[in-house]
Amino acid sequence: MKNILSLGIIIALSSCSQLDINENPNAATEATITPDLVLTQAIATTASNIVSYHSYGAFLVGYQLPGGGIGGYGDTYTYNITSNTNVGLWNNVFNNLRDYQFIINYAQKSPEYKFFGDIARIFKVFNYQLLVDAYGDVPYTEALQGDNNLAPKFDDDAVVYQALVTELDAIIADIKQYKGDLNYRSLSKKTDPVFAGNLDNWIKFANNLKLRLLVRARGTSIDSFVQSAFSKFSADGFLIDDVLVDPGYQATATQNPLFATFHSSTAGSISTAANYYVPSKYLFTFYDGRKITDEKRGKLTFRNFPNTSIGQLGDEVNNPNSDDYVWYVGTRSADALGVLKGRTAGLPIFLASETYFLLAEAALYGHELSGSASANFEKGILASFTYLEKNATNALAAGQVPANDAANYKTENSTNYLVNYALATTTAQRLEAIITQKYIALNFFHGHEAWNEFRRTGYPKIVNGSQVATETFASVQSGSPRADKLPIRNLYPQTEINLNVNVPKLTNGFSDPIFWDIN
Template sequence: MKNILRILVAFSFISLTACESFLGDNENPNQATSATPELVLPNALTNTGNLLLSYSSSAQWINGYTVNAGGYGGWGSTVTYNYTTSSYNGLWSSTYDDLINYQYIIEETAENPSLAYFQAVAKTMKAFDFHMLVDVFGDVPYSEGLQGAENVTPAYDSQTAVYQDLVAELNGAIDIFQNAEGANGLGSADVIFGGDINKWAQFANTLKLRLLLRMSSSSETSGFASTEFASMDMGVGFLTDDAILNPGYIATDGKQSPLWNRYHSNAAGSLAGSGRSAIPSIYTYSFYDGTKIIDNGRGAATYRSFLSNTPVGQLGNLVDNPAALSGQTAWYVGTGSGSDATNTIGLLKGRTAGYPIMLAAESYLLQAEAYMKGYLSGDDKGAFENGILASFEYLYKGADGNISSDMDPAADFDTYLAENAGNYLVNYESASSDEQKLEAIITQKYIALNFLNGQESWTEFRRTAYPKIVNGSINPRETFASILSTSSRADELPVRYLYASSEFQLNTDNVPTGVSQFTTLIFWQAQ
């Protein structure tokens, strides 16, 4: 990757050096000239949250979570999938910006055992950022990608090689979390787990599980995945709690919850345009309203005015799609009204609510797939049901992280099972084959990640083709493909993003050419 930021960094360094030589010693004692890992880490983690929101928000237009409301223009490639090399420039550059922070921490702590936990966190988050990048772009600059001004035209590494090395990074991180001696605690620099090293080890292990399941789907990497599964230390465990980022969000512009800010209102109370122009799809809504599954509990915690006048639509319908409800956002659920909402349940929990980096629901459902396929030893039905229950629990929590006193996730989970008796997408024992079990697992993941992580559910759809859609259909309950799609695929969807235009301008000799958003598959995608 060679981007404008790197050139500016290199130019700034040269300019400052020249000025120092010309002007002599003119240091400002109040201006920081270097940053410690302890100071860089919380900022890097916070940037990762913003980055994940960008990945999620771009993907949920593809996977059916949101569709365009009527009365808004400029949808362009959002509804046609006719992407250009400029479509995702920001996503590309922002990911590398964040990665440079983690690489800095890794290098600065390499020879300092007291900061071993900082290095392990940076390795974990490096894997987190890079795998998101690979999942939408494929081959990327990796081995040479974070060298800054020392190499401004880095070579591209194969996506399979990147994934394998990310697993190695996670193995190294887990080893440090388990075995480091005399290391300083993370303290206030850890804005996700509050310094809990065991949870960091579980998070790294769960992320590793996510990667290995993808690798097991490809003939290129299935052998590697099998070896790693066989050597996985089950004593580390996997996440049983939601991984929530919160650097101390407050009801002030630029400092409040990024999810709330983008989809609800700013600190002054002005309703967000994104929250009103992005409305629920009929396809996704059908997993709550009884069309495919009856889910009154999570439906009411996900969609405001559920089963009443919640707006629903179809991507690409520029005329008849209803706009958001008057004076409110389409997604707000909970207590209070409009911009006065405070500690709410559901998706948008409040101005001070943390941002979910990974849900416990996903952790359990990843385990369910690994157990079902025999990669690991465990109870797949139990993990499946724990994943659904964890989804209820997350939605019933407020900004303070506590389940609302008037909500009973366990009781509503039991009702969910009873009302969907015989439906294998809910009652696991009703599945008559491993393929139906996989469909149930991925469908429940699709529901649990609704509006929270579109990136992951889109990836899982491309990997497994679940939840099911009907190729070529224009029925909005059968597919989430846009009715204005320009895709040549049978499912009428894209499979990836195009490389950033900055790469074609500045790293011309290395950036892959001939890439199509409709035909150039990521390695773990079957077709």
């Protein structure tokens, strides 16, 4: 999905100083490009980028891998990460950030667009965390200035995290101060494809983002800042609904990008991922009883569960061919439950289950912001069942009772501390339970977040160096010198290296961890 208005277009328009007699009077000009024309598409682009981030993370944590007889994945198997690997993760997010910065700058000059600017600021934070978690140090204080600075400095990743937390506090305070003021343009479903102008929800969502930042940064070099920031949350609380982007996805035009990537085009052509990818044997142990029994979510997530084709990353000899549409559990002519609900379904960018598990971890380490660790742990599991049991309209499907299913899940695994939190007797076991359940809840929605959490905590557990498929999601062809045989970061794109002398010098993806990767 392309941005309808990029900064490049804006700059080109502003460079025109004389009127061309052949100029189209109906074409967009700098004077007619306003935030209400940009914000919806910018948010839709963020949603599309999330699918790209998920896809790269999904290979790294066992959510997906190429099935048998498929070539061209050598670097994926060996983790040969170079400056030409995953370049869209960097380029597409910075392109998206330019749109948000345009809105922010416009709102500063035209205060009537204040709330548009505030939402753009929230998504600027959202996107910068994506970048830091993938790359570490990034341009922040000198970034997004266009021709004024084509070679911005790279700011320390921990310092950027602090700045993002501080920015969220400022945004929340700004919205709360002015949200009842009629002098500012209101938002609607047309201009706000997330909350349809509900500013209270934007405040709560900002709290969610702050929570994610602080939980991830706890115990790091900025821990004193983190501990102080935990005591300064807005009293408005957290958003405990699934946060969906829905700009009006259509079955015959621009469809849900997750569905497009893992199912088919609007014309019905099967996608590469739907045709070739399978889940890992390691992942299946959290469904088929080897680690956890979870038949209900197994059937809601995988076609033909428990007989879905599964494999191991890099095992080109034994991996089976893919079952077509492996993450689609409906009929081809109708909407479904589970992961891929339909072409017109809203796309989740922050699941309620993740919010609950973040609150559980915060409480585990002494910050009981909204309920105990155990209570939020239980709510996180329930929220995971609930979202999977909803249909394409985000309504609970007929006959589905998530509370009963979550209760049965706990009964089936009553002796397992990964499900029965009361049996976790140490802080390490409790954290393992929380992150393992988050790993399951994020399955095939946000692979990058599962990858971030594994690097940060070491959970879900793997057996370092093992080549047994049920003990690790690491590739059997891994070139990593690390004990876990995994990479730990992305490298900066070659285009950035060529244009900016300030790019940090890195040699591989196995060293120079992100600041919160202290595992």
